[in-house]
Amino acid sequence: MSAVPEPALGESGRNRHSGRRLSSRRRFTALALAPALVMLVALSLPPTIGVIGLAFRNASLLSPTSRWIGFGNFVLLWGDRRFFNSLEVSIIWEIVTVSGTMILAILLGILIFERVRGGLRDIICLALILPILIPRVSAGLIWRFMYSPLMGVVNYPFQLAGLQPIEFLSRPSLALYAVAIVDVWQWGLFFAVIVLKLLESLPAGPLEAARLDRAASWEVHWFVSLPMLRPPLVTMAFIKAIESLRSFDLIYAMTGGGPGIATETLDLYVYQRGFAMSGQISYAAAMSVLLLVVSTLAFSVLWKLTQLWSR
């Protein structure tokens, strides 16, 4: 996404005309950059240190005093089955939503690219970016209304066919996937527009050549355009993986983690433990620290890989 700057232009040739100008430019850069960086560091460092500090204490929102207990919270976590459940739910959520989004986006992007032309294409694009703009809370409530077993439209066809209504959000085996559909409805359709724009930006030559060789449409895309688009597609999957970690808003609005703990992702459990249920803020902090370390490590490695694959 960040295009590589062209160093040749800036540094060597034209700037040589004045050393004074170069230094004034440096000063301007520093002046423009410093306030933002100071703000970001000032806002991100204290909570990071704070959460680590809290994780080794026994602080609670209910009692004013707390003391150092070392790795006590982490030892408790090891025996906490609800924690491991939420870890599992988070991993399933991550896999289902990232792969669902990317597959739907690629298929739809190619379909529209191949079959729709002109003004209709613009109208479809406009419609497809609508779901992503809807607040997660609204999207959750909208779909919760539609999934309702008694009056939801999703159940209406089952009812017509004389079948029992399906309780999408209260069946433990279905609930997580029913929520994941809403996530893919928002992100997959939006990414389909991006895939379409990427296809439009490709040079026509290689595609034409493949078509002249009588390759079928799917062959053209599988062997020619998708390999050409690998760098942006990898970046998109990376972005989606980060955003999928922010599942709280949607799940909270749709199931609140239920039925039972069937859709309780890690951030929901942390919230329940730290704020809603008992205010055990240190225990919640210990989980957050694990989440923080794992996600920062994973995404840093993934980011390096993304850059490698994008070459």
Next chain:
Amino acid sequence: MRRLSTSLTITLLLFVTLFPVLWTFLGSFKTLKDIVTPVPVLFFTPTLANYAVVLSTPAVQLGLMNSVIVVGCSVGIGMLFGIPAAHALARDVFRLRDKVMFYVLSLRFLPPVAIAIPFVALYLDLGIHDTRGSLILTYCLTTISTMIWLGVPAFEQVPRDIEEAASLEGCSEFQIFCKISLPIALPSLIGAVLFTFVIVWNELLIALSLTSQNFTLPVVAATFTTMGMEVPWGIINASSIVLAIPPLLFIGLIMQFVNRFFRIHTP
């Protein structure tokens, strides 16, 4: 045959995309009697009662005001700090550039819940828990970093030649920024601002954690479902729509931003 299957697929696609929103929109004008039916009702006498209830609820009024102030201030601060920084990062090649860009990106890796916990403890200690100021401050982390990330490509499209020419004419760096770079990058920057706005307007978790009465609109809408035994679906529909209107107002401008973004990055 092929054309028929195409139109069918596209119609189905548009249906799945738009129907949920349209259905909720319809539902927001229905009485509870028209909503709780085994057979979905398409024709009914519309009522504005749901909106009247939603907009006259004190919690919604307070939430709306809080959202407008908190989102307005945090996006404003995000622009003030983020735009000059994006300009510097886009234009100057210096040793630490990639490191700075990665640092800004890595802020997005931080799980919101991991930020909320220490901030709650900190704000309680400072006695500013549940205030708009504390929420604005926390959101600035999101708005500044998002503005930088989306602002860099906007400034990268400003041709270097024009900036160089202006500097040969004797313009100062600040003049070049104000009179040349900023106007050229402006259309894309507007898109970046709108994206930032949508992200914080829609945010729930941090607002939910950092407030106990001074809720923002998403928090209020999310708590509507826990009212009473009988779920007031008409009111929930209306509040979903009210919450979704501000981001949807900008759909045209955001589409333009997406289009422009890919036109620029076309090789």
